[in-house]
Amino acid sequence: xxxxxxxxxxxxxxxxxxxxxxxxxxxxxxxxxxxxxxxxxxxxxxxxxxxxxxxxxxxxxxxxxxxxxxxxxxxxxxxxxxxxxxxxxxxxxxxxxxxxxxxxxxxxxxxxxxxx
Amino acid sequence: xxxxxxxxxxxxxxxxxxxxxxxxxxxxxxxxxxxxxxxxxxxxxxxxxxxxxxxxxxxxxxxxxxxxxxxxxxxxxxxxxxxxxxxxxxxxxxxxxxxxxxxxxxxxxx
Numbered sequence: 001x002x003x004x005x006x007x008x009x010x011x012x013x014x015x016x017x018x019x020x021x022x023x024x025x026x027x028x029x030x031x032x033x034x035x036x037x038x039x040x041x042x043x044x045x046x047x048x049x050x051x052x053x054x055x056x057x058x059x060x061x062x063x064x065x066x067x068x069x070x071x072x073x074x075x076x077x078x079x080x081x082x083x084x085x086x087x088x089x090x091x092x093x094x095x096x097x098x099x100x101x102x103x104x105x106x107x108x109x110x111x112x113x114x115x116x
Numbered sequence: 117x118x119x120x121x122x123x124x125x126x127x128x129x130x131x132x133x134x135x136x137x138x139x140x141x142x143x144x145x146x147x148x149x150x151x152x153x154x155x156x157x158x159x160x161x162x163x164x165x166x167x168x169x170x171x172x173x174x175x176x177x178x179x180x181x182x183x184x185x186x187x188x189x190x191x192x193x194x195x196x197x198x199x200x201x202x203x204x205x206x207x208x209x210x211x212x213x214x215x216x217x218x219x220x221x222x223x224x225x226x
Binding site: 034 | 120154159162205213214217218
């Protein structure tokens with residue numbers, strides 16, 4: 001099946017620094033990618049929808065200036081957590097859609113971010 | 117708003133035991149329903165889905181039936197294996213976006 005690569009799988013950073021997470025579709029073109037966040041024992045929460053070549057659409061309550069999303073090509077979307085704080089520590093996961101249809105969503109393995 | 121509630125884990129079973137993971141949803145309209153599975157170190161994978169009431173999704177011995185009257189989509193398997201150990205997520209989608217449950221961690225012991 002289709003593969004989505006997410007990197008890094010785990011990152012530890014100091015408070016105030018920025019962290020970039022990459023999401024790549026390895027064997028298909030993804031016009032739309034999604035970014036989710038999961039806190040311990042909570043649901044996966046959609047943060048934003050990223051369309052290639054256009055600005056991301058953020059969910060209510062998600063700070064677009066803090067979580068910068070770039071979808072510069074059909075195979076790569078990046079999430080940058082700017083000026084990270086301990087409360088940003090969470091599990092971030094991306095998904096990429098191949099063509100149309102919800103069933104053609106493929107997920108990365110996630111990134112565990114820990115901000116000290 | 118739309119939401120998904122699934123049973124709290126973790127769930128620990130012995131091999132060949134019967135598995136049920138409960139999932140209920142609230143939604144306006146009639147969403148499609150999904151079960152995703154995440155094996156250790158891997159991304160979420162679609163396990164099965166159902167798009168309308170009374171549909172039964174099935175895959176790898178797992179089954180779930182879309183019950184409109186009880187707004188449920190419980191996941192079942194008659195005989196689990198060690199290789200079924202993973203985190204299972206119930207989800208609904210009425211548009212492009214998916215709404216997930218919290219996930220249920222299943223551990224199957226030999």
